[in-house]
Amino acid sequence: MMRPTRTAGGVAALTLALTALAIVIESPAAIIAAGSLSIFLLWRAGRFSRNLHALAASLTVSRDVNRTILRQGAEAHVRVRVDLAPPPGMEVRVRDIPPAVAVGTAPLAESGETATYTIRIMAPGRTTFGGVILSARDTYFSYDLHIRHLNKPSLRVFPVRAAEGGGGREGSGMQEFEVDRKANLEGPTVRGFRLYRSGDDPRLIDWKISAKHNVFYVRELTGLEGGTPFIVVDLPTREEGDHETFARYSMIVADAIEGAIESRTGCSLLVIAGGEVTRFLSGTSDVGEAFAALGGLVPVESRAPLYRAPGSAVLSTRARLPGGGEGPEKAYRARLGRVLTGFVRENRSPFGDAVAAALARVEATEVHLYTLARGDASHLAQVIHLARSRGMRVVAKMPRGAPIPPGADAMEAI
Amino acid sequence: MTDRRFLILCAGEVLVVAVGNLLAALVIQVLILAAFLDDRRGYPILIAAVALYAAVVAILGHILLSLLALAIALICGYAALTLHDYRLTQWARGSA
Numbered sequence: 001m002m003r004p005t006r007t008a009g010g011v012a013a014l015t016l017a018l019t020a021l022a023i024v025i026e027s028p029a030a031i032i033a034a035g036s037l038s039i040f041l042l043w044r045a046g047r048f049s050r051n052l053h054a055l056a057a058s059l060t061v062s063r064d065v066n067r068t069i070l071r072q073g074a075e076a077h078v079r080v081r082v083d084l085a086p087p088p089g090m091e092v093r094v095r096d097i098p099p100a101v102a103v104g105t106a107p108l109a110e111s112g113e114t115a116t117y118t119i120r121i122m123a124p125g126r127t128t129f130g131g132v133i134l135s136a137r138d139t140y141f142s143y144d145l146h147i148r149h150l151n152k153p154s155l156r157v158f159p160v161r162a163a164e165g166g167g168g169r170e171g172s173g174m175q176e177f178e179v180d181r182k183a184n185l186e187g188p189t190v191r192g193f194r195l196y197r198s199g200d201d202p203r204l205i206d207w208k209i210s211a212k213h214n215v216f217y218v219r220e221l222t223g224l225e226g227g228t229p230f231i232v233v234d235l236p237t238r239e240e241g242d243h244e245t246f247a248r249y250s251m252i253v254a255d256a257i258e259g260a261i262e263s264r265t266g267c268s269l270l271v272i273a274g275g276e277v278t279r280f281l282s283g284t285s286d287v288g289e290a291f292a293a294l295g296g297l298v299p300v301e302s303r304a305p306l307y308r309a310p311g312s313a314v315l316s317t318r319a320r321l322p323g324g325g326e327g328p329e330k331a332y333r334a335r336l337g338r339v340l341t342g343f344v345r346e347n348r349s350p351f352g353d354a355v356a357a358a359l360a361r362v363e364a365t366e367v368h369l370y371t372l373a374r375g376d377a378s379h380l381a382q383v384i385h386l387a388r389s390r391g392m393r394v395v396a397k398m399p400r401g402a403p404i405p406p407g408a409d410a411m412e413a414i
Numbered sequence: 415m416t417d418r419r420f421l422i423l424c425a426g427e428v429l430v431v432a433v434g435n436l437l438a439a440l441v442i443q444v445l446i447l448a449a450f451l452d453d454r455r456g457y458p459i460l461i462a463a464v465a466l467y468a469a470v471v472a473i474l475g476h477i478l479l480s481l482l483a484l485a486i487a488l489i490c491g492y493a494a495l496t497l498h499d500y501r502l503t504q505w506a507r508g509s510a
Contacts, residue, residue, distance in 0.1 A: 001499065002495070002499065007420070010420050011420075011423075014423070014424060014427060018427060018431070019481065021431065022477060022481070023477060023478075023481070025431075026477050027431060027434065027477075028436050028439070028471055028472075028477070028480075029430055029431050029432075029433055029434050029435065029436060029438075029439035030430075030431045031471055031477060031480050031481065031484075032430065032436065032439045032440055032443055032464075032467070032468055032471060033427045033430040033431055033439065033443060034484075035464070035467045035468075035471070035480070035484045036443045036444075036447065036464040036467065037427075038484060038488055039460065039463045039464055039467060039487075040447060040460060040464075042488060042491040042492075042495075043456070043459065043460045043463065045491075045495055046491070046494075046495065047456060049495055049498050049499065049502075052502065053498070053502060056502065056505070056506065088453065089452065089453050131506075139452070145502065145503075145506055146506060147506040148506060148507050148508055149506070149507065149508030
């Protein structure tokens, strides 16, 4: 339902006051004043309604889920892109509605933006998204329209096994969960399924589901819940410290990689040096290969400095800052947001693209960023914002007292 | 709209009431609303509606009857908006 804003409320109150005055003093001029303000509000409401129709008709939502077949309780990463043509003078935001049986909250998105969030499906069966809420507002009215039919894709959720769920079978009547008796003997069980990607192990292809959907699906095992750890190592530059510091840093990074590979089934590794990606390994289980990628962790010359450039992810965040304030300040913020958005679209950095491509390849939910955090930290800021824009948590691991890169979720001293 | 513009609107309405004459009140009212608006697309429609209402007031010549005519017009407008809103909601549900 259309809601009046503070301005419309003020005009309505003025109309009532003029109406009362017209009755008391019996003035035709007061009647004209009251009547014209009433007609004015009705006209604005009609215009808002017409604009809202046009806006809703122009709305397109593109929603991608990393897995459409998954196990109950497993996480799914959702990316929603919203495109629409807002009429002049209208502020528009769109919020995605997760499935009713899911836990997770979607952020607000504006036209042309992609919102990323994570949901956890809590009930088995086939489910769909709840659609989107289109929030429109002009000076006089606002409206939250729940568009339910934009609910693709549907998700298929398998029930968690009785043993995993902790539910007893005795006296429970009908069997509620599927039971895989061999699973206890076979190690990791299947957590969910996702589409096959180039480079996946062919042994992980699930032929039954692939045949049913006519596209390759691979199994994801419970041992990989949360994905393999993604370790980002920032190689120090020559001017950043002494030999003892480098040796200690090298030892800590090597221990972390070795520990990650031994405790899980693999480790994804990204090695950067300033604004340059020197090596990327996706899900490697080979300690030797990982150490070779680090190149001995010797200090390097910075060949591609970013000169404190914030990068497209940071600029996108700034462009989305809420437009608070009044009058000129609000107009300034809106204009700055448009300039930054335009700048983001037209200026892409090779470093940002390379890091984004690496982040897209890994299944991690957490990034461990190892750095000495000295000198220009713009490349760190870009990595952090790109990871966060994909819904990943970033833990910066750096020497105590070093400046914490902006945007990191947590910092651990090394 | 800032609070200052709303205060200007209030002051303008006081001027409209103070003028007393129907035609002068109509002209001043149109000017005040034009100054009040940022975006004047479709403004001639509003002027026509206000002028029509002024004609109704002049013809009826009675305050309460004029208010009754206004109330009827507003109820009709509200009904049209509600119907529009209903159709939009049906579309959003995917059933239209």
